[in-house]
Amino acid sequence: MNFDALPRAEFLDRLGGIFEHSPWVAEAVVDRRPFGSLDGLHRAMVAAVMAAEPAQQLALIEAHPELAGKLARSGGLTAASAGEQASLGLDRLDQAEVARFDQANARYRARFGFPFIIAVKAQRDRRVILGALETRAEHDRATEIATALAEVAKIARFRLEALAESGAAS
Template identity: 35%
Template structure:
């Protein structure tokens, strides 16, 4: 759809379409809807990003806690959101070797114990090897640094999800 169509969506339709741009946080889409009209896809992306940036630290941590563990229980049970499933499969997290799966599970637990929220990385911009490396490295961060890093990853994920839903600005002019 193009940005013109986005701007004409009802509150309910906007929420249904964009409700999972930020994983399991439809309230963000609801708040962003009130910022219409958007001049471009970039403006829509900025509205989501600005909303997230304006949240208090506790709200940002809440967003991080809405994300599933990578290659975790939700993937095994088939309970991931459609978007998360596609992203994790694309990174090869559904096909981990036994040693990789054990390492991922151990590091995910270590990370959550240290920070109080799951490890978040834009899986679409990484492969399983890089995700495991990043998870190991980021377990060493300070809490405030890691929370900020996680939020930047959330915004990358959201930006890519929006780009999958809305035509790029250059396409809108055709």
């Protein structure tokens, strides 16, 4: 799919959800076209996030759901988040795993005030994700904000790739 060739409204419609509940990222880059490639588009979107005010960056982080959290269990995730979590079976945890994720998520949120974010598609095992959740709760706030934003960028890349592939087939 050639994102550079899309009409402005279609660009915003298709790319508005690449960053979770944050259409402002697509809005920030739409008039910077052409990007020339998917890499160029991704770099521009990540640069827009990194140039945003800290409060807007934090709002982007806070827009993400907790992994295997209550929202996921109630069916309240975006289609992209639900698919990402399901890809590692986070939607099929046993009671002990749910309890461990809930405890780790609560500890992390209490420490930082925002949800733990990791690019699930880059992982191979939900135990690795749980271990990262528990380990990253020991970071200082600035390190964890930077780590969360880096993970958001990875998630956006996976979503862009999926969108480009689905658009190429249509």
